[in-house]
Amino acid sequence: MGIVLLSLCFSLIQTGHSFAATQNITLSPTSVDVTLDPGSINKGSVEIINTGDSAFAFRTYVTPYHVTGEEYQQEFTPLPGAPDVTKWITVNSSLSSLVPGKLTEIPYTITVPKGTPAGGYYAVLFAETKAPPAKNGVIVTDRVGEIFYITVSGALTQKGQVASWTTKYFQKPPLSASLRLENSGSTHYLATVQVRVKDIFGSSKFTFNTKKQVLPQTIRRIDISWPKTPSFGLFKVAGTATFLDQTHQLPTHYVLVMSSTVRLIFIGVVVGLLIVSIVIIYRKKHAKPKFTSRS
DSSP: OOOEEEOTTTTTTOOOOSSSTTOOEEEOOOOOOOEEEETOOOEEEEEEOOOOOSOEEEEEEEEOOETTTTEEEEOOOOOOOOOOOGGTTTEOOOOEOOOOOOOEEEEEEEEETTTSSSEEEEEEEEEEEEOOOOOOOOOOOOOEEEEEEEEEEEOOOOEEEEEEEESSEOOOOOOOEEEEEEEEESSSSSEEEEEEETTTTSOOOEEEEEEEETTEEEEEEEEETTTTOSSEEEEEEEEEEETTEEEEEEEEEEEEEEEEEHHHHHHHHHHHHHHHHHHHHHHHOOOOOOOOOOO
């Protein structure tokens, strides 16, 4: 497996916010695949792009990277007992400036130490803006980053499985499901997940597609949600998870969806029918017998 460089410009590892609409920074490319041997050197570059309408100063630097929990809470601190990958990556960390609509190329060098055991190693290259202090003295920064998924070649262990695939039968909108993928190997793998929602007649109603990296010795939970779920319906949920050159079928689950309003209506109807049934039974039980006269 190679090294995958993913852009996390806003949704994943953005730790600052662009309070000023004119200060926008982007990193490119979004992915790079490289396999490195112990003792080898790899050179590459990223492009820093000013997509705003005002100039800003920025700096680049590298931090460690790991995750905690099944929700993959991202941590940019050293992982105890793990090699310091930031020492492998050399990048120009001096302050630079960039005018609107322009880009600059920032070279980096990855040097894998000799004797490094085979496996996956991870770091993040950040680009961080530095704006002049605002009138209230607050300095606004915007930070975007790209994760380096580094695989050092050798005797790799690549092993993963579907830990669980669950849905609740009775749900309120939106319809949801949860997939947990386990990686018990020594390096990351890329999982491609597709989930389909169909009605009971087989008509497709919603498709969920995503690609997620699963780091070694972790379980990653992927939550699926159908944002425009109808207020009532019976649906079938199934899909596939493909990783490590294998496609795993996610068994079909049936889900009955009822909104709060529909539930109240349903309960009202049931209660109404129950009351009617009780009244009918009561009247039959206490009805006076009819007498017929004989002449």
